[in-house]
Structure formats: structure tokens, C-alpha cells
Amino acid sequence: MTLSLQLEKLKHANSEVASIRGTMEKFKIQTEKLNAWFGNNHVLKDLSINIKENEATAIIGPSGCGKSTFIRCLNRMHELVPGARSSGVVLLDNANVYARGIDPVTVRRRVGMVFQKPNPFPTMSVYDNVAAGLKLNGIRDHQKLDRAVKRSLELAFLWDEVKTQLDKSGTSLSGGQQQRLCIARALAVEPEVILMDEPCSALDPIATAKIEELIASLKDQFTVVIVTHNMQQAARVSDSTAFLYLGQLIEYGETTQLFENPTEELTERYLTGKFG
Amino acid sequence: MARLMDIGLERLRNMVLDMANLSENTVSTSIDAYVQGKDLRERIYGWSEQLRMLQDEVSELAVELIARYQPVASDLRFIKSCMEVAYGFSRFGRYAHDISDVFGIFGDLSKCDKTTIEQAGDQAKNMIRVSIKAFTERNVELAGNLKKMDDVVDNTYLDFVRKSASNPLGDLKCTVSGTLILRYLERIADHATYVGESVLYIVSGERTARR
Numbered sequence: 001m002t003l004s005l006q007l008e009k010l011k012h013a014n015s016e017v018a019s020i021r022g023t024m025e026k027f028k029i030q031t032e033k034l035n036a037w038f039g040n041n042h043v044l045k046d047l048s049i050n051i052k053e054n055e056a057t058a059i060i061g062p063s064g065c066g067k068s069t070f071i072r073c074l075n076r077m078h079e080l081v082p083g084a085r086s087s088g089v090v091l092l093d094n095a096n097v098y099a100r101g102i103d104p105v106t107v108r109r110r111v112g113m114v115f116q117k118p119n120p121f122p123t124m125s126v127y128d129n130v131a132a133g134l135k136l137n138g139i140r141d142h143q144k145l146d147r148a149v150k151r152s153l154e155l156a157f158l159w160d161e162v163k164t165q166l167d168k169s170g171t172s173l174s175g176g177q178q179q180r181l182c183i184a185r186a187l188a189v190e191p192e193v194i195l196m197d198e199p200c201s202a203l204d205p206i207a208t209a210k211i212e213e214l215i216a217s218l219k220d221q222f223t224v225v226i227v228t229h230n231m232q233q234a235a236r237v238s239d240s241t242a243f244l245y246l247g248q249l250i251e252y253g254e255t256t257q258l259f260e261n262p263t264e265e266l267t268e269r270y271l272t273g274k275f276g
Numbered sequence: 277m278a279r280l281m282d283i284g285l286e287r288l289r290n291m292v293l294d295m296a297n298l299s300e301n302t303v304s305t306s307i308d309a310y311v312q313g314k315d316l317r318e319r320i321y322g323w324s325e326q327l328r329m330l331q332d333e334v335s336e337l338a339v340e341l342i343a344r345y346q347p348v349a350s351d352l353r354f355i356k357s358c359m360e361v362a363y364g365f366s367r368f369g370r371y372a373h374d375i376s377d378v379f380g381i382f383g384d385l386s387k388c389d390k391t392t393i394e395q396a397g398d399q400a401k402n403m404i405r406v407s408i409k410a411f412t413e414r415n416v417e418l419a420g421n422l423k424k425m426d427d428v429v430d431n432t433y434l435d436f437v438r439k440s441a442s443n444p445l446g447d448l449k450c451t452v453s454g455t456l457i458l459r460y461l462e463r464i465a466d467h468a469t470y471v472g473e474s475v476l477y478i479v480s481g482e483r484t485a486r487r
Contacts (some may be wrong), residue, residue: 232346259348261481271349273279 027091028053028193028223029074029111034088036069036247038079039118043069044086045247053242056215058238058255059099060231062270065226071195074225075111076104092193109137112186113191117202118178120170126153127166129181133189148188152255156184157214176207183214187222192220197225200233212237231260231271235259243267281345283452283485285354288337292358292365295330296408298323299368303404303464306372307397309457310379310457311384320376327369333361353481357474361411364467366402371460371467376451378453392458398462400468407471416479419472429465433458 029051036044043049043066051057072078073086076097091096097107120129130149139145149166153159158180162173170181178201192217196215200208213223215237227232234241235255242252243264251258251267262268269275278294302323309316338355341347379385402426409416436458440451475483 231348235346235348258350262349268349272347272351273281 003148018274026053027051028093029225030089030091030094032089032091034070034073034086034090036066036086037084038069038074038081039083043247044073046246047249048249049242049249049252051223051225053223054219056237057220058227058234058241059066059225059227059244060229060234060241060270061250062275063229064149065244067244068197069223071197071227072115074193074195075108076272077108077113079104081199086231109133109189110191111195111198112189112191113195114179114183114199114200116184116198117183118175119180119232120173120178122169123223124170124171125132125167126162126181127175129170130184130188135183137189149184151186152188154183155187155218156180157210157217158184160202174207176203176210179211180214183211187218191222193223193225198227201229210235231259243270245270281341281347282355283350284337284341284345288334288341288355288358291330291334291337292362293363293408293412295327295334295362296411298330299327299365299372300401300404300408301326302369302372303375304401306375306394310375311390311394311397313379313384315376315379317373317376317380318370318480320361321373324327324369326364327366331366335359344400349459350478352387354476356383357478359407360474361471362444364471367467368396368464371464373455374460378456382449382453385453388447388454390454392432392436393403393461394419396429396458396461399429399432403429403465403468405425405466407475414475414479419475422472426465429462435460 008044025275027050030049032048034044034047035042041081047066047070061067067077074090074092074097078084078086086098088098092107092110095113096102097104121132126148128150129143133144134148135241139148150159150163153162158177161177162168162181165172170178179202183194192276200211200218203211212233215226218224221238226234226237238255240253241255243250243258243262243266246264251262251264253263258267259271302320305316305323306320308314309320328355340354341355373447406418406422406425409415409424417469437455438456440446476482476484
């Protein structure tokens with residue numbers, strides 16, 4: 001076989017592999033023309049995006065661009081705000097979470113959320129904080145609860161630090177530990193997607209690094225969507241990044257590509273701080 | 277309002293431009309010295325060392341900017357490219373030194389026909405000038421021209437080698453010294469082309485496959 005023929009065959013094989021990979025790539029969440037309002041304020045405009053399964057996707061953009069609203073639409077938390085409404089489609093595993101008859105509570109169990117400030121239930125122990133969601137879902141079996149609490153705390157990289165103080169109040173932990181406790185609480189109900197709304201903004205660099213390591217490890221089992229103001233954090237933890245501006249999706253792509261060579265001028269200006 | 281990082285980027289740019297001027301001068305002087313049969317080894321070695329030190333300074337500043345400001349997008353591409361371009365300019369210095377060293381190895385070469393080397397030298401000098409202009413102006417078109425110019429130097433070198441191989445009875449001293457110098461010029465031309473590739477990368481983010 002001539003060298004050129006061999007090269008041609010290799011090229012063909014490579015393109016086949018790429019095409020198979022492309023078809024195997026699974027989207028966990030897809031939005032189509034998603035719009036959101038607070039009263040008359042139109043905060044999300046026709047946002048269509050495909051979020052890959054078992055990846056961390058970062059949502060970046062200036063304050064007020066609709067980042068938090070976007071992720072709150074993904075698990076139907078947006079509608080909890082008085083005067084808030086949305087339109088469009090949010091598909092979770094190809095099923096519209098806004099379809100008639102879909103229970104928002106079920107959606108929120110499948111799509112958990114971690115907030116900016118750690119918010120453990122103040123009157124509950126570490127153990128009860130993690131077990132709360134399970135108990136609400138009717139699980140009473142102590143052994144089952146024990147196993148779930150341990151597993152969730154281990155997944156949240158917190159077990160070794162709190163295993164001897166499970167009865168202590170959740171609020172007695174440090175800020176970073178409290179945030180990981182909230183992550184453990186979200187993980188306990190075995191969600192498929194974890195939404196994180198600036199989870200490190202109230203944490204010191206050490207605690208932040210722990211959460212970032214945690215995000216990297218969670219990707220194996222969950223799909224993570226993180227809203228962050230910290231672009232370096234987005235670059236560190238995410239596989240894909242979406243840049244939002246004034247409620248619109250300006251650019252979405254692989255994190256490395258977006259941070260090294262953004263396609264849109266607006267993204268370039270935002271990333272390099274030449275904005276406004 | 278200027279960004280803090282801009283002060284550092286400007287410093288970096290100026291350092292690379294200093295290197296550009298010095299490297300152009302170093303290569304030109306070494307080629308001219310060879311053609312005119314002058315021994316300028318010491319001076320050229322000094323400049324080549326200066327270029328090497330400047331390259332270290334560029335790397336240090338680039339790393340400092342990355343550590344301090346964590347640049348992204350065009351800022352990151354510019355810093356990365358400055359490191360590559362500075363390396364290219366330091367290689368110009370090194371090859372200029374190698375060219376001047378030929379005098380030390382072979383001594384008097386006044387009987388050799390230097391026409392081919394003079395022509396290839398002019399082309400290499402021109403390529404350096406074009407690469408510097410392309411970098412200074414971020415001119416993608418000029419940067420793109422460097423590939424074609426490089427082909428001229430490549431062909432001159434290969435033709436010389438082929439002709440020398442087919443004429444074993446020629447003056448060995450002239451043949452070997454000429455081959456060495458053309459090889460150095462060919463490498464200089466390659467690095468000028470790489471500078472052009474860096475310009476393309478800074479402007480568009482595109483990477484060209486190296487030959």
C-alpha cells in the first residue's frame with residue numbers, strides 16, 4: 001500500500017471516530033428559546049443551549065446578565081419568585097420540565113442547587129442537614145439514612161472532617177465546610193444535575209480550592225452547571241463555558257477555546273476586562 | 277481607564293522590539309562581515325549573548341504577567357507569542373554568531389564565490405525586517421508573505437548542496453563554509469517564518485502546521 005493511500009485511510013478512520021464520538025455525546029439539559037421575566041423586566045432572551053452530561057459547564061457574564069436566572073429556570077426555581085415568569089423549553093433528558101403535569105418538586109430533586117452563601121438549616125445537626133431531603137421523601141430506615149449521609153458527605157469531601165461531630169449543629173462548621181455540607185445535602189437525594197450559583201463567592205481561597213476539587217470529582221457522576229463571577233474559576237473547573245450578556249447567549253463553547261481564542265468580539269472584551 | 281496589565285504588556289512589547297532591532301543588526305553585521313572578509317566574531321558573540329539575556333528577561337516578565345493577571349484571550353495569545361518571538365530573535369543572534377564563527381574555522385575565504393550567499397543573506401535580512409514589521413503592526417498579510425520568502429532561501433540552500441555534491445572537485449573550503457552559512461541562513465529564514473506564524477496566532481488565534 002502506498003503511503004498516500006495509507007494516509008488517506010487513516011484520515012477516513014479518524015473522521016469516522018470523530019463522527020461516532022459526536023453522536024455519542026449526550027446532552028443532559030437543552031434549552032430552546034428560553035425567556036424569563038421579572039414583572040416587565042425581560043432578563044433572558046431566546047436562550048438556546050445544549051449542556052453536556054457529566055461535564056461542568058460554567059456560566060459567566062457581568063452582573064445582571066441573567067446567569068442566576070438562567071440556572072434557576074433549569075430546575076423551575078425561577079417561578080417561585082413573585083411576578084416571575086418564563087417561556088420556552090427546558091429539556092432534561094429530552095423531556096420538557098415545563099410540560100403540563102410535571103411536578104416541579106420532582107424536577108428540583110433531579111436538578112439540585114447550591115447557593116452563593118452556605119445555608120445549612122440552622123437548627124439541625126450536620127447529620128440531619130444531610131438527611132433532611134431524604135426524610136422529606138419519606139425515608140425512615142436508619143441504616144439507609146446512615147449510609148446515604150455517609151456517602152453524601154464522602155462525595156462532598158467532608159466525611160473525614162465531620163464524622164466525629166455529626167450531632168453538632170451544621171452552623172458550627174467553618175464557612176467552607178458549611179458550603180460542602182450544603183453540597184452533601186443536595187447530593188443526598190441523588191440528583192442528576194447540580195446547579196451551583198457562585199458557590200465560592202463567600203469562601204476563602206483554601207475553601208474555594210476544595211470546592212473546585214469537589215466539582216472536578218462530581219463530574220464523574222453528575223452534570224454540573226456553575227455560575228461564577230470569577231473567570232479564572234470558570235477556566236479552572238469547567239469543560240464548557242457560556243458567556244451571557246444582557247440576557248442573551250453571546251458565545252458558548254469549550255472552555256479552553258473560549259478563553260484562548262473567543263470568537264465573538266464582545267466575549268474578547270469581557271474576558272480581557274476591556275468592557276464598558 | 278487603562279488596565280494594570282497594559283503597563284506590563286507595553287513593557288513586554290518594548291523588550292521584544294528591542295530584541296528585534298538588535299537581532300536584525302546582529303544578523304546583518306555577520307553576513308556583511310563574511311562577505312567583506314572581516315573578523316567580527318567577538319562583537320557578534322557579545323550581541324548574541326545580549327539577545328539571549330533579553331530572551332530570559334522576556335520570559336520572566338511574561339511569567340510574571342501570567343502569574344499576576346491570569347490573562348486570557350488576545351492578552352494570553354500576545355504573551356505566549358512574545359515568548360516564542362523572543363526565542364526566534366535569540367536564535368537569530370545564535371545563527372549570526374555561527375556565521376561569524378565560520379571565519380574562525382576556515383580563515384581567509386576571499387577566493388570563494390560569495391554571490392549565492394550574498395543573495396540568500398539579503399533574502400534572510402529582508403525576511404527579518406518583514407517579520408519585525410509584521411509583529412510591530414500585527415500585519416497578517418505581511419506575516420503570510422514570509423512562507424513564500426522562506427521557500428526561496430530553502431531552495432537556494434538545497435541547490436547549493438546539490439551542486440556541491442555533483443562537483444566533488446570544487447574548492448572544499450569554499451564548499452563546506454558556504455554550505456554551513458547557507459544552512460544558518462536557512463534556519464534564520466525558518467525562524468522569521470515562525471515569527472510570522474506567531475503574528476497570525478496573536479491576531480486570529482489560528483495555529484499553522486509547521487513544515
